[in-house]
Amino acid sequence: MDYFLTEEQIMIRDLSRQIAREKIAPVAAKYDASGEFPWDIMKILADNDFFRTFIDQEYGGLGMGSMGLVLATEELSRACGGIALGFAGTALGAMPILISGSPEQKQKYLPDIADGKMLAGFGLTEPNAGSDAGGLQTTAVKDGNSYVLNGVKHFITNGGVAKLYTIIAITDPSKGPRGASAFVVEEGTPGFTYGKKEDKMGIRASATSELVFEDCRIPSENLLGREGMGFIVAMKTLDRSRPGVAAQALGIAQGAFDHAVRYARERVQFGKPIAAFQATQFKLADMATRIEASRSLIYATARMQDAGVKDISKESAMSKLYASETAMYVTTEAVQIFGGYGYMKEYPVEKYMRDAKITQIYEGTSEIQRDVIGKALIRDAAKGV
Ligand code: COS
Numbered sequence: 135m136d137y138f139l140t141e142e143q144i145m146i147r148d149l150s151r152q153i154a155r156e157k158i159a160p161v162a163a164k165y166d167a168s169g170e171f172p173w174d175i176m177k178i179l180a181d182n183d184f185f186r187t188f189i190d191q192e193y194g195g196l197g198m199g200s201m202g203l204v205l206a207t208e209e210l211s212r213a214c215g216g217i218a219l220g221f222a223g224t225a226l227g228a229m230p231i232l233i234s235g236s237p238e239q240k241q242k243y244l245p246d247i248a249d250g251k252m253l254a255g256f257g258l259t260e261p262n263a264g265s266d267a268g269g270l271q272t273t274a275v276k277d278g279n280s281y282v283l284n285g286v287k288h289f290i291t292n293g294g295v296a297k298l299y300t301i302i303a304i305t306d307p308s309k310g311p312r313g314a315s316a317f318v319v320e321e322g323t324p325g326f327t328y329g330k331k332e333d334k335m336g337i338r339a340s341a342t343s344e345l346v347f348e349d350c351r352i353p354s355e356n357l358l359g360r361e362g363m364g365f366i367v368a369m370k371t372l373d374r375s376r377p378g379v380a381a382q383a384l385g386i387a388q389g390a391f392d393h394a395v396r397y398a399r400e401r402v403q404f405g406k407p408i409a410a411f412q413a414t415q416f417k418l419a420d421m422a423t424r425i426e427a428s429r430s431l432i433y434a435t436a437r438m439q440d441a442g443v444k445d446i447s448k449e450s451a452m453s454k455l456y457a458s459e460t461a462m463y464v465t466t467e468a469v470q471i472f473g474g475y476g477y478m479k480e481y482p483v484e485k486y487m488r489d490a491k492i493t494q495i496y497e498g499t500s501e502i503q504r505d506v507i508g509k510a511l512i513r514d515a516a517k518g519v
Contacts, residue, residue: 135426137433139205146187146202150209153178162214165339166485171295172217172339179210179221180250188225190232193244200374200436204381208429211385212392215489216339218385220253222378223291223340226497227254229371230300230316234359243298243318252297256375257287257319257345258368265502267302267368268311272347274303279354281305281317283347286329289496293343294328297321300371301345302364314364318356325350336488369447374439376450376497380432380457383493387425387461390468390486394418398471408471417471421464428457448510455503458493465490 139147157178165172179185187202189195196202203225210218228247231239246252263269272285283303290299299319306313319326329344359367395418398409408414435449465487469476476483494500 135429137429139201142198143201143205146198147205147209149182150184150206151212153182154210154213158210158213158217162217162339163479163482163485165214165217167338169333169338171341172220175217176220176250176253184221185224185250186248188228188232189244189248190240193240194248195244199440200377201433201440203378204432204436207378207381208385208388208432211382212389214339215382215386215389215486215493216337218382219291219337219340220295222375222382223256224254224296225378226256226371226375227292227296227298227300229256229375230358230367231318233370233374234316234363234367239318239355239358247298253292253295254298254300255290255292255296255345256371257290257299257301259287259289261286261288265499268314268365270302270304270314272301272303273307274305274315274317276305276354277351280351281354281357283317283319283325283350283352285347287345287347288329289332289342290345291496292341293345294331295341299345300358301347302368305361305364309362311365312362314368315361316358316364316367317352318358319345319347319350319352323350323352335491336485337492372497373445373447373450376454376503377432377435377439379493379497380428380435380453383454383457383461383490384425384428384432386486386490386493387421387428387457387464390465390483390490391418391421391425393483393486394421394468394471397475414471417467421467424460425464428453428460431456448507448514451498451503451506451510454493454497455500455507458490459500461490461493462487 186196187198191197207218207222231243274281274283301317301319302314304313305315325348327346329346332342398414399407401408432453435453438446468483469487472481472483475481
């Protein structure tokens with residue numbers, strides 16, 4: 135397929151592909167086994183201006199928009215979905231500032247993120263508020279020129295390695311989701327500590343940790359947008375970041391597929407390579423078709439966003455739903471093509487299968503994506519669209 139990418143987009147795609155192949159693939163298994171954070175790769179990404187891609191030019195970025203983010207995330211994830219997340223999770227953490235930060239707030243934080251001096255994280259999820267993002271319990275109480283935060287955020291990507299977090303907390307408990315507000319909290323703020331570091335099934339090179347707020351006082355100028363806008367900021371953030379997760383899923387699927395085709399051509403059974411059997415070819419055909427369908431949907435959604443289309447909730451949810459289900463399907467089939475070897479850690483495909491699973495869960499489960507799509511369809515029908 136030719137997606138008619140611009141020269142700049144081809145450049146970021148090819149550079150990402152090269153870094154993935156030369157720098158990430160050789161260390162993917164090591165970081166998967168150790169669960170350590172890949173600081174050396176983050177430095178390579180920073181040195182190659184990756185953190186500039188999703189930031190506007192006036193704040194030190196390259197302004198490559200959603201397409202830039204999607205292309206880079208896809209290619210990096212092809213080698214390792216976990217390592218790619220240090221990058222993509224920073225884009226997610228920066229998103230509330232990009233969406234609702236004032237010019238002063240953008241000037242304060244975005245250039246350092248663009249320079250790769252600090253990673254970012256997004257704090258929405260709590261132990262009792264996962265899919266039900268409206269049920270947050272973390273509070274931010276106004277006190278003079280400050281807000282005082284109390285509560286726990288958990289399963290936070292880049293938790294413990296990021297220096298800056300965008301946090302959604304309740305400022306008016308009487309108003310439900312309309313009582314939430316968005317804030318920036320910097321590492322080292324008194325009253326802000328890291329809790330449990332998670333030991334995960336997949337994406338093990340990605341850091342996931344709890345953020346604990348105990349009478350954590352932050353200046354009122356850390357409020358993003360207006361009080362009460364936090365839930366909307368969170369939903370808009372997810373609308374824009376879900377194509378990124380979809381791209382991560384796409385990269386994982388493509389990576390597993392690459393290994394499966396290579397293996398099918400080499401593995402000889404019954405006197406010929408298993409790629410010569412129709413049973414294998416049909417599997418590869420279905421895998422490749424779903425991968426390409428995911429790519430088409432994701433790129434189309436990213437282009438809608440970059441063209442300034444305001445409401446991309448439905449398309450964004452469709453991209454994430456379809457690509458993550460595809461990643462699970464393709465990686466499982468890749469393990470099947472490898473047979474017994476596929477089940478062994480000595481071979482690369484079982485890791486892809488473990489890494490794929492999270493894409494059906496985080497930034498909204500597949501069930502939540504269907505909920506978002508379904509509601510949008512009904513809304514469109516009511517409007518006669
Ligand atoms: N953009 C702008 N506004 C939005 C929006 C969007 N994408 N989605 C919802 N809103 C607005 C609604 O219009 C509504 O506004 P009003 O109060 O003016 O009517 C408000 O937000 C509440 O919306 P809704 O009633 O749909 O909220 P629900 O509590 O039913 O929750 C879902 C909606 C389930 C979609 C939301 O909670 C969600 O996305 N959950 C998943 C969270 C998630 O992805 N977590 C993963 C971790 S984050 S890394």
